[in-house]
Amino acid sequence: MDELATAPAPWTETEFEQLDLGDAGLNKRARILMEQFAADPTASVPKACQGWGETMATYRFFDNDSVDWEAIMAPHWQQTQQRMAALPVVLSILPS
Template structure:
């Protein structure tokens, strides 16, 4: 059994073919984590199937992440101390025609924010990812203020997650300040 089969053995997307595709896609992307989907897949047919999978309405962020969360909790249970690393980063899609994007730190850029909690042992063994929130900021109003929920609550929400509250040992939360993956500077 490959790592993808083990990690996603409880995935339930409503169709066994979708379940198998999720496992295969996870394994392909895991083998080449910095590659694009076409670069990670082994054929054009596999690439086309990956894009069909991602467009399928039965496939959602929560459904795909659920088996990973279960497997991560099992790994966490094997450690008395777990480090929970939180960070927020920008996903810059500037110049791409994608609905639902919002402004980034530089108001003219468009994208999403991602705030995951990465869980590791004190020995740096990766245990999983929890609470990977994504959101688009609202645009500033005429008065210069931005609407929407207070973004700083994501740090507290991460610590209040039920998956962490079930852990018997010590949890150490470490936060990292917002940073941008985009190297461009505003002009």
């Protein structure tokens, strides 16, 4: 059996299903970066990336005018609201 066919989809495909940066390539790159940074949240960009080429590509992604942090986070916020709506009680810690 093909392992790829049975492997679960990366969490970013469901969490960021509605992501729309206006370009399929940017959407794909954003999901890949989110997976890399989530794997080691305190890592620097060079450490999270696999080599200099990928590091430079990441900085180009961040510098792209079409890449807006709110557009990237909006699908995550929507998914979080849906998860919270399904629960009777949700605790939220807010900074003071």
